[in-house]
Amino acid sequence: MIPYGRHSVDEDDVRAVAEVLRGDWLTTGPEVSRFEAELARWTGGVPCLAVTSGTAALHVAYAAAGIGRGDEVVTSPLTFVATAAAAALRGARVVFADVQDDTGNLDPDAVAALVTGRTRAVTAVDYAGHPADYDELRGVADRADATLVGDAAHSLGASYKGRPVGLLADITTFSFFATKTVTTAEGGAVALPHGERHTRAARFRNHGLVRDPAEQRDPGHGGWHQEVHDFGLNYRLPDVLCALGLSQLRRLPAFLARRAELVARYDTLLAGTPGLRLPGRRPYTEPAWHLYPVRVLDGRRREVYDRMRAAGIGVQVNYIPAYWHPVFEDLGYRRGMCPRAEAYYGEELSLPLYPGLTDSQQDQVVESLLTVLH
Numbered sequence: 001m002i003p004y005g006r007h008s009v010d011e012d013d014v015r016a017v018a019e020v021l022r023g024d025w026l027t028t029g030p031e032v033s034r035f036e037a038e039l040a041r042w043t044g045g046v047p048c049l050a051v052t053s054g055t056a057a058l059h060v061a062y063a064a065a066g067i068g069r070g071d072e073v074v075t076s077p078l079t080f081v082a083t084a085a086a087a088a089l090r091g092a093r094v095v096f097a098d099v100q101d102d103t104g105n106l107d108p109d110a111v112a113a114l115v116t117g118r119t120r121a122v123t124a125v126d127y128a129g130h131p132a133d134y135d136e137l138r139g140v141a142d143r144a145d146a147t148l149v150g151d152a153a154h155s156l157g158a159s160y161k162g163r164p165v166g167l168l169a170d171i172t173t174f175s176f177f178a179t180k181t182v183t184t185a186e187g188g189a190v191a192l193p194h195g196e197r198h199t200r201a202a203r204f205r206n207h208g209l210v211r212d213p214a215e216q217r218d219p220g221h222g223g224w225h226q227e228v229h230d231f232g233l234n235y236r237l238p239d240v241l242c243a244l245g246l247s248q249l250r251r252l253p254a255f256l257a258r259r260a261e262l263v264a265r266y267d268t269l270l271a272g273t274p275g276l277r278l279p280g281r282r283p284y285t286e287p288a289w290h291l292y293p294v295r296v297l298d299g300r301r302r303e304v305y306d307r308m309r310a311a312g313i314g315v316q317v318n319y320i321p322a323y324w325h326p327v328f329e330d331l332g333y334r335r336g337m338c339p340r341a342e343a344y345y346g347e348e349l350s351l352p353l354y355p356g357l358t359d360s361q362q363d364q365v366v367e368s369l370l371t372v373l374h
C-alpha cells in the first residue's frame with residue numbers, strides 16, 4: 001500500500017535520539033531550548049514553545065489568548081477537529097465561517113460577517129500547507145479586537161508575501177505528528193512574541209507553575225517553593241523528542257523541496273483531466289505542501305476513493321466539516337451552514353504526498369487515478 005503520508009526518519013535522526021537516551025536528561029533538558037531556538041529560525045525569529053502535540057499547541061494558544069467561557073472563536077470547518085475542539089474545551093463558542101472555494105482556506109469576508117462583540121479570536125488554518133489570506137484576516141481580527149491565531153499544522157516552512165508562517169498571526173501553532181512535514185512522533189509548538197501572553201503560554205504548558213519568587217504571591221518559603229496562579233496542564237515535549245525534532249529541522253529544506261517537486265509533477269501529470277479539479281494557489285504565497293488535495297467531480301469521490309484504496313493507493317479525505325461531528329450536532333450546529341466547505345469535503349481526495357514517495361510510485365498513483373476516472 002502506498003500511504004497518503006509517511007514520516008521520513010534517517011540514521012541521523014536515530015543517532016540524535018539515541019544520544020539523548022544515553023545522557024542525563026530524558027524530559028526537560030537542553031534539547032528543548034535548542035529545538036525551540038532552531039524552530040524560531042523558521043518563524044522569522046518569533047519565540048517558540050515546544051509542546052506535546054498540535055492539539056496541545058492549540059489549547060495553549062487559546063489559553064494564552066485568554067479565551068474563556070462566553071467568548072467566541074471564529075474558525076474554518078475544513079480542518080482537523082482539534083482546531084475547534086481546543087477552543088470549545090476553553091468554554092468558548094465556536095463560530096464556523098466558510099472557506100474559499102479554490103484554496104479551502106478561511107474566507108476573510110465570511111469571517112467579517114460573523115464577528116460580534118464577543119469574538120475573542122479568529123483562527124486561520126493553512127489548509128494543505130497553503131497560507132491563508134493573512135492580510136485580510138488581520139484586518140478583520142484587528143477591527144474586532146480579536147487575537148489572530150494561525151493553525152499552521154500543515155504549513156511549517158511556508159511563506160506569504162515574503163513573510164514566513166509564524167510571523168503572520170499573533171499566535172501560531174504547529175504539529176509534529178508522524179505525517180506532518182517535520183515529526184517528533186507526537187509533538188507540537190506555539191510561536192508567539194515575548195510578553196504577557198508568552199508567559200501565560202509557558203505557564204499553561206507546565207501546570208501553571210510560577211517559579212520566579214519575584215512573581216509569587218507568597219515567596220520566602222524556601223528554594224523549593226512554587227505556586228499555581230492559573231490552572232495549567234503538563235504539555236512539555238521531552239528532550240528525547242526535541243532531539244528528533246532538531247534533527248528533522250535540519251532536513252526541512254530537503255523535505256520542502258521534495259514535496260514541492262512532487263506537487264509540480266502532480267500538477268503536470270493531472271493537468272486538464274476531465275472530472276478533476278486541482279488545488280488552487282495564490283501567486284503571493286510559497287506553500288509548504290502537506291497535502292495534495294484534488295477535487296473529484298460528478299459525485300464520484302466515494303467510488304474513486306474505494307477503487308484506489310482497493311488498488312493499494314492509500315488516498316485520504318481531509319476533512320469532514322468540523323461541525324458535522326456529533327459533538328457539534330448535539331450543540332445545535334446544523335449541516336448547510338458553510339456550503340463551500342461542505343462542497344469541498346464532498347469532492348476532496350488527498351493523493352499520496354511525502355518526501356520518500358518516488359517518481360515511479362507517483363506515476364503509479366496517477367495511473368490508478370486516471371484508470372478509475374476513465
Ligand SMILES: *Cc1c(COP(=O)(O)O)cnc(C)c1O
Pocket residue numbers: 053054055056079080082083125151153154175176177186187188
Ligand atoms: C494534525 C493537525 C492538528 C492536530 O495536531 P496533533 O499533533 O495531531 O495533535 C491540528 N490542526 C490541523 C489542521 C492538523 O492537521
